[in-house]
Amino acid sequence: MELQLIDYFRQRIPQYPCVRLGIGDDAAIIDLDIPQCVVTTDILMDGVDFRLSEVTPEAIGRKALAVNLSDLAAMAASPKACVVGLVLPEKGGVEIAKRLYDGLLPLARDFQIAVAGGDTNSWEGPLVISVTAIGLPSPGGGLCRAGAKPGDRIIVTGDFGGSLLGKHLTFTPRVWEAIYLYRSYEIHAGIDVSDGLALDLWRLTVESRCGAVIQAEKVPISEASHRMVAQVKSRMKPLDHALHDGEDFELILAVPPAEAARMLRDQPLSVPLTDIGEFVPDRGLWLEKGKKRTPLEPKGYQHKFSL
Amino acid sequence: MELQLIDYFRQRIPQYPCVRLGIGDDAAIIDLDIPQCVVTTDILMDGVDFRLSEVTPEAIGRKALAVNLSDLAAMAASPKACVVGLVLPEKGGVEIAKRLYDGLLPLARDFQIAVAGGDTNSWEGPLVISVTAIGLPSPGGGLCRAGAKPGDRIIVTGDFGGSLLGKHLTFTPRVWEAIYLYRSYEIHAGIDVSDGLALDLWRLTVESRCGAVIQAEKVPISEASHRMVAQVKSRMKPLDHALHDGEDFELILAVPPAEAARMLRDQPLSVPLTDIGEFVPDRGLWLEKGKKRTPLEPKGYQHKFSL
Structure with a gap:
């Protein structure tokens, strides 16, 4: 079932030129424009960051990517590629996974971020979704938390x-x-x-x-x-x-x-x-x-x- | 408590020259040697990939990084940096987190992979640990699953x-x-x-x-x-x-x-x-x-x- 699900994603997820090797291998190879990248990761859990009983899986998939894009925004970095880790409830997990991607993929398209790979698991516990986003820093290194000066x-x-x-x-x-x-x-x-x-x-x-x-x-x-x-x-x-x-x-x-x-x-x-x-x-x-x-x-x- | 824990990690986690900006910001900036990277992600869950009741948190932390390093190995990629997402049980989570890192950090040192950032969460559910590793492909692009020829x-x-x-x-x-x-x-x-x-x-x-x-x-x-x-x-x-x-x-x-x-x-x-x-x-x-x-x-x- 896991293998079929990965095949399903592979067919649905658009290919981006920057992904030299993507879903279906042990790791993805990403072409960057410069020898530097920005990386950020966020995990969302059912019962903490959302309630699967109250919101759609599409909204959760969208949010899981969006919070990572927001972290890239905080650095003024431009989105490049992401990987998606899923821990799905055994019961109904395939349907949930498909709908998570139905929410995530349109946002990925809007922000020109490739879905380059992931890890798909199931268990008897609640839904967990982990996204790691890779971006390119702005010329000059980009924003960070340090640097504010009195008077700013x-x-x-x-x-x-x-x-x-x-x-x-x-x-x-x-x-x-x-x-x-x-x-x-x-x-x-x-x-x-x-x-x-x-x-x-x-x-x-x-x-x-x-x-x-x-x-x-x-x-x-x-x-x-x-x-x-x-x-x-x-x-x-x-x-x-x-x-x-x-x-x-x-x-x-x-x-x-x-x-x-x-x-x-x-x-x-x-x-x-x-x-x-x-x-x-x-x-x-x-x-x-x-x-x-x-x-x-x-x-x-x-x-x-x-x- | 979350903030103190992040401070604790920050003091314990060695700094690598390739991490221009690391733990304590919204995202990490990684210096790569070439405009390309290899990325892989794996999630381990209590009850599926290990049993927290039977093994030490140190062993789990080590394994969470090791499985990602093995994916980089499958591509003949050299390790560069990783980010670590934790979903900790509320009860005892701080102690578990410290011990996970006590197992993960020595392996990171052995394989010269920087811990560049992460996301630390708690909930009432079981332990989940997600690692995303970034590496550099071997000259020539590296290994992949495609390419075997009859007779090999x-x-x-x-x-x-x-x-x-x-x-x-x-x-x-x-x-x-x-x-x-x-x-x-x-x-x-x-x-x-x-x-x-x-x-x-x-x-x-x-x-x-x-x-x-x-x-x-x-x-x-x-x-x-x-x-x-x-x-x-x-x-x-x-x-x-x-x-x-x-x-x-x-x-x-x-x-x-x-x-x-x-x-x-x-x-x-x-x-x-x-x-x-x-x-x-x-x-x-x-x-x-x-x-x-x-x-x-x-x-x-x-x-x-x-x-």
């Missing part, structure tokens, strides 16, 4: 919060946006928001050895954040959702002030760019409301462990 | 069968052997034995559009195959274990007769090379005992699915 503006794409209401499955990874911005403006550092605006901004400041102040009234709060407040009936406000929900898969960029001003004047993307605050010399994270600055805890999604 | 000899490294008694955890991936042989002899095709000598040889013949005849008395049967017969009390004979057990992680090579003779005369490796038969024009797989040739079913490990 905090520029973000899109809006934040409430992604559980849909965006966590349907988001567009900011790949082309990141490449365009990195080529067109001076950008010191960048990260994508997977675990929360506050947490991921804090991660960027840690690598850049600085701090950051978010101006509360400037944070672009999604319409979904407001809906979350209405639906969930917790004590959280829309701003809290925007700061801490995560899975927005937008970009946070550290941009020198003059370049930031030019960027905001140009608004060169179809998604809005917003200045939400400033990087500062002191380590830490603060939220500024009016003139009042209070420490902001970098909450967000973290995997839990017990002893 | 079937050359194998090492011996086969009974790997469950230990070798499936302790095997040495034939990386240096493959690179040396590919550089020193004309070799038409190759594969590593993960799922069984018969099944993987059959896979090679499928890609090469030919068949193969194994001479029963020439198959190097491991001592463990004999022990399996003694212990398991099934109807299987030592030869059956050698042909079908799998997880030997030895190489099968298709070598033109004169080159095969030279290889066997030289015996250039510390592990024996054995000629076990011949590739033939007719599609299929046969076992020859004395003068009698019977079809050989390509049994071996396949993942199961039900509707």
Whole structure:
């Protein structure tokens, strides 16, 4: 059954010229344009990153690739090839696998990333999908988390919060946006928001050895954040959702002030760019409301462990 | 807890010059020597590929990397970098993760492969470990499954069968052997034995559009195959274990007769090379005992699915 399934994928998965040797061998050979690559990996699990009982396999397959593309976007890297590891439930696994690919392949086509190989397994446990994406760095090495300087503006794409209401499955990874911005403006550092605006901004400041102040009234709060407040009936406000929900898969960029001003004047993307605050010399994270600055805890999604 | 664990890895994992940007960013940047790479991925799951209740996490971490190195060996590719995806049980996951790396890192050092990044998760399910390895193809493109020609000899490294008694955890991936042989002899095709000598040889013949005849008395049967017969009390004979057990992680090579003779005369490796038969024009797989040739079913490990 495993062999038939691999044959099925092989027929369905389009061939890309950069894949010299692809599915059906022990490993794939990828032609790159330069002697360097960017690599990132992400695993999604049923019950943690999605619920197979609540969402379609197509949406899961799409998300598994999209989160990796978002990591490439965080580096301003261009997608080249990916490999897909599946751990399928024995019962119904073949159908699930086909539908995962039905969701993954259109996104792969949109972002010109070849599916070069994979590993297909079954077990009695829940669905696990692991994607590793390979890309090419932007000329100049690309963005990374280190490099933000005090005085840099905090520029973000899109809006934040409430992604559980849909965006966590349907988001567009900011790949082309990141490449365009990195080529067109001076950008010191960048990260994508997977675990929360506050947490991921804090991660960027840690690598850049600085701090950051978010101006509360400037944070672009999604319409979904407001809906979350209405639906969930917790004590959280829309701003809290925007700061801490995560899975927005937008970009946070550290941009020198003059370049930031030019960027905001140009608004060169179809998604809005917003200045939400400033990087500062002191380590830490603060939220500024009016003139009042209070420490902001970098909450967000973290995997839990017990002893 | 997740962040502390990533910090722990970051301190323990040695830095390699080829990793321009490693753990702690959204993706890793790898310097390659040529504008091409080989990529392979494998996922191991508790209860399928190992039992966490029966083996040490160190052995599992080692195996997760070793199976990927064996795939690189099958292509005669040289290891460069890998990324490690972990899905850890919430309970005890931190300790397990540290011990997985304690097993993985020494093997990585032996094979000069950098650990460039990963993804660390927890859940209430069993342990899953996914490794993706990146290598450089040998000059000339490297081995693949296609290319065996009728008349080529079937050359194998090492011996086969009974790997469950230990070798499936302790095997040495034939990386240096493959690179040396590919550089020193004309070799038409190759594969590593993960799922069984018969099944993987059959896979090679499928890609090469030919068949193969194994001479029963020439198959190097491991001592463990004999022990399996003694212990398991099934109807299987030592030869059956050698042909079908799998997880030997030895190489099968298709070598033109004169080159095969030279290889066997030289015996250039510390592990024996054995000629076990011949590739033939007719599609299929046969076992020859004395003068009698019977079809050989390509049994071996396949993942199961039900509707």
